[in-house]
Amino acid sequence: MELLLDSLFNGVAIGSVLLVAALGLAIVFGLMGVINLAHGELMMLGAYTTYVTQLIFKLPILKPFYNSYIIVSIFLAFIVSGVVGILLEKTIIRKLYGSPLETLLATWGVSLILQQFVRSVPLAYGTGLVISLIIGLFLPTTLPSKIKESINFKYFKFSSWIFAALTGVLTGSLISSSVSKLSRASARNVDVTAPSWMRGQVEIIGTAFPKTRLMIIVITLISVIAITLFLNQSAWGMRIRAVTQNRQMSDCLGISTEKVDIITFGIGSGLAGVAGVAVSLLGSVGPNVGGNYIVGCFMVVVLGGVGNLLGTVLASFGIGIMTDLIGAGRLLSIWPDMPLPLSNTINFFATTSMARVMIFALIVIFLQFKPTGLFPQKGRMVEN
Amino acid sequence: MSLNKIKFDKKIVLSFWIILIALIIAAPTILPVFRLNLLGRYLSLSIVALGVDLIWGYTGLLSLGQGIFFALGGYCAAMYLQITSSSEFPNNIPEFFALYGVEKLPFFWEPFRSPFFTFFAIWIIPALVAGLIGFLVFRNRIKGVYFSILTQASLLVFFNFFNGQQKLINGTNGLKTDVTQLFGQMVGSESMQRIFFWITAILVIAAWFFAKWVVKGRFGNILIGIRDDEPRVRFTGYNPVIFKTIIFSIAGGLAGISGALYTVQSGIVSPQFMTVPFSIEMVIWVAVGGRGTLLGAILGAVFINYAKSLVSEALPASWMFIQGGLFILVVTALPEGVLGWIQGDGPRNLLQRFGLKRKIETYPSLEVNNKEGNNE
Numbered sequence: 041m042e043l044l045l046d047s048l049f050n051g052v053a054i055g056s057v058l059l060v061a062a063l064g065l066a067i068v069f070g071l072m073g074v075i076n077l078a079h080g081e082l083m084m085l086g087a088y089t090t091y092v093t094q095l096i097f098k099l100p101i102l103k104p105f106y107n108s109y110i111i112v113s114i115f116l117a118f119i120v121s122g123v124v125g126i127l128l129e130k131t132i133i134r135k136l137y138g139s140p141l142e143t144l145l146a147t148w149g150v151s152l153i154l155q156q157f158v159r160s161v162p163l164a165y166g167t168g169l170v171i172s173l174i175i176g177l178f179l180p181t182t183l184p185s186k187i188k189e190s191i192n193f194k195y196f197k198f199s200s201w202i203f204a205a206l207t208g209v210l211t212g213s214l215i216s217s218s219v220s221k222l223s224r225a226s227a228r229n230v231d232v233t234a235p236s237w238m239r240g241q242v243e244i245i246g247t248a249f250p251k252t253r254l255m256i257i258v259i260t261l262i263s264v265i266a267i268t269l270f271l272n273q274s275a276w277g278m279r280i281r282a283v284t285q286n287r288q289m290s291d292c293l294g295i296s297t298e299k300v301d302i303i304t305f306g307i308g309s310g311l312a313g314v315a316g317v318a319v320s321l322l323g324s325v326g327p328n329v330g331g332n333y334i335v336g337c338f339m340v341v342v343l344g345g346v347g348n349l350l351g352t353v354l355a356s357f358g359i360g361i362m363t364d365l366i367g368a369g370r371l372l373s374i375w376p377d378m379p380l381p382l383s384n385t386i387n388f389f390a391t392t393s394m395a396r397v398m399i400f401a402l403i404v405i406f407l408q409f410k411p412t413g414l415f416p417q418k419g420r421m422v423e424n
Numbered sequence: 425m426s427l428n429k430i431k432f433d434k435k436i437v438l439s440f441w442i443i444l445i446a447l448i449i450a451a452p453t454i455l456p457v458f459r460l461n462l463l464g465r466y467l468s469l470s471i472v473a474l475g476v477d478l479i480w481g482y483t484g485l486l487s488l489g490q491g492i493f494f495a496l497g498g499y500c501a502a503m504y505l506q507i508t509s510s511s512e513f514p515n516n517i518p519e520f521f522a523l524y525g526v527e528k529l530p531f532f533w534e535p536f537r538s539p540f541f542t543f544f545a546i547w548i549i550p551a552l553v554a555g556l557i558g559f560l561v562f563r564n565r566i567k568g569v570y571f572s573i574l575t576q577a578s579l580l581v582f583f584n585f586f587n588g589q590q591k592l593i594n595g596t597n598g599l600k601t602d603v604t605q606l607f608g609q610m611v612g613s614e615s616m617q618r619i620f621f622w623i624t625a626i627l628v629i630a631a632w633f634f635a636k637w638v639v640k641g642r643f644g645n646i647l648i649g650i651r652d653d654e655p656r657v658r659f660t661g662y663n664p665v666i667f668k669t670i671i672f673s674i675a676g677g678l679a680g681i682s683g684a685l686y687t688v689q690s691g692i693v694s695p696q697f698m699t700v701p702f703s704i705e706m707v708i709w710v711a712v713g714g715r716g717t718l719l720g721a722i723l724g725a726v727f728i729n730y731a732k733s734l735v736s737e738a739l740p741a742s743w744m745f746i747q748g749g750l751f752i753l754v755v756t757a758l759p760e761g762v763l764g765w766i767q768g769d770g771p772r773n774l775l776q777r778f779g780l781k782r783k784i785e786t787y788p789s790l791e792v793n794n795k796e797g798n799n800e
Contacts, residue, residue: 140569338577
């Protein structure tokens with residue numbers, strides 16, 4: 041019983057990282073039919089945001105609040121990845137609407153650039169650049185509508201970008217001069233240390249659970265609830281659902297699909313950032329950190345089907361629990377005296393990499409019966 | 425494709441071929457061994473690019489997993505070379521087995537003792553694997569992005585499998601071929617490498633003609649039909665699954681040949697051939713060269729790889745930026761690729777923009793060809 045509980049918990053922990061990472065991917069894929077290969081790199085940005093936040097909170101001014109840096113970094117990571125995602129949508133993905141394969145390649149290009157960017161640009165200046173992006177994108181939208189509608193709005197926009205650039209350079213050099221670890225570019229992996237209240241373990245029903253994993257489950261839970269509420273209760277959520285179901289009809293009814301695309305892509309990318317925070321708690325953070333999770337996320341999207349969050353949730357926990365069951369060879373410890381050929385097979389697959397082989401095989405078998413995933417979108421179209 | 429494909433004079437085509445063949449024969453004497461070896465490798469990569477062009481450029485299937493078949497071909501060749509040069513090692517099996525305490529040759533190595541079997545295995549095994557994966561995916565009408573993701577996932581599965589099985593195929597370390605013997609000669613020796621270069625060059629040309637033959641005629645038309653409107657192809661009574669499976673396994677077979685040639689010239693085959701970036705790179709060679717042009721795939725593979733090695737020698741960090749930029753640029757600004765742009769309306773549009781050529785209002789084929797009197 042204890043073993044089973046332990047296994048279940050591990051599975052849920054693996055699944056919840058997958059879930060929070062795949063959530064954004066699934067929403068964007070459902071809405072725009074676009075697979076974002078840079079999703080892993082947006083996660084990586086989130087993880088680096090956590091690292092930068094941690095170092096900044098070690099400065100004397102913020103030292104008293106150090107324990108809460110992880111909470112702050114969740115919001116910051118959401119904003120950073122979200123803004124990069126919005127920029128991506130505005131500059132590249134919008135141009136490729138209707139050609140998903142081309143989008144796939146372009147986002148791969150973006151992912152290469154982002155990876156090399158964190159390798160060869162000092163994190164302090166990277167932070168400065170992101171700050172100027174945030175200001176440049178959002179400052180014009182906060183202006184009163186009188187200015188927005190005036191003919192001179194483009195000058196306001198232009199000057200706000202100049203202001204943004206200046207702020208970015210300033211904060212960049214400020215951070216680089218005050219935190220020496222961020223002032224030099226390095227391709228080496230960095231480590232995020234959890235605040236003291238998150239270290240150690242909690243005992244529930246006689247089993248010890250590491251607190252960081254519990255924290256990840258909590259983050260996932262909050263993200264899923266928030267995104268469900270947003271999609272089902274808010275006006276923009278309703279518009280997103282409408283566009284997901286029928287883009288042309290929604291466009292005809294006056295929904296600005298352009299805005300819906302931006303918002304969805306921003307939220308999807310932001311969730312990748314949150315996933316990045318979770319990932320940073322599990323291991324060291326490097327330029328390739330996203331790549332370890334991304335194919336798992338794709339599998340979740342394929343397995344879960346589009347247009348339904350429940351599919352994504354079930355698929356990620358399913359994959360998570362199966363990974364743990366197969367990868368750690370737990371079936372063997374639950375049922376110790378199984379016949380030899382069976383136990384040999386289980387031992388053969390009882391490594392992390394071989395578990396992936398097994399799970400992929402299972403997914404392909406599953407797709408033979410339900411090619412469109414657990415919860416396919418209903419419709420009578422020949423082409424989806 | 426474009427309406428006014430450039431038609432070359434027969435004399436020009438003939439002299440092109442003569443120059444090309446002269447270059448291939450002369451290359452080993454002109455180029456230093458290092459560069460010759462690089463050129464040979466890139467030429468072998470252009471065979472896998474041809475396969476990508478067949479499935480992506482003509483059939484519209486974007487596979488991100490061609491590395492599987494490439495590596496399988498490489499492993500087949502390397503297993504043959506290892507096992508035939510293992511007579512001085514304990515138990516007459518390749519050296520690395522001793523490291524893991526394996527004394528009996530795993531069963532699937534046995535057939536590779538025969539050169540005859542290996543010769544066929546190099547392209548048939550990848551083609552069969554591709555056919556199986558393709559059939560299982562296409563049968564369920566999984567396509568588009570789903571197909572790309574599934575191929576990528578299968579790539580990762582194969583990578584994990586080959587990476588983790590030390591006792592079967594030496595895991596991460598891969599199989600070395602450069603110190604093995606083939607027909608009494610060291611595979612890594614200069615004279616052998618020269619022969620491999622010629623074999624590669626001949627096979628590239630052969631593969632090109634084969635690919636041209638495949639896309640010619642009704643089979644090729646159906647492939648293009650599947651790319652442009654698959655339901656319509658199905659409604660006209662064709663079964664797209666068969667055609668897609670066939671073309672995918674052809675591409676797999678080409679990838680296998682390419683992988684074998686690459687392995688003997690680079691001296692090693694390892695699971696690194698099955699990493700995700702490498703397989704996506706194959707797509708960008710075709711995209712830059714021009715998809716649906718075949719020749720573009722060959723040129724793209726050779727030139728981009730040459731550029732990669734030159735840039736990486738000079739500025740190692742910048743290649744990732746350049747490559748990333750290439751991906752973005754080629755899909756947003758140059759979707760037809762360089763060769764597609766040249767063959768299409770690209771140069772004409774450019775000249776029009778500078779006022780050097782008459783502006784065309786309707787289809788070029790109607791206006792220009794009628795005017796010039798060579799209406800076909």
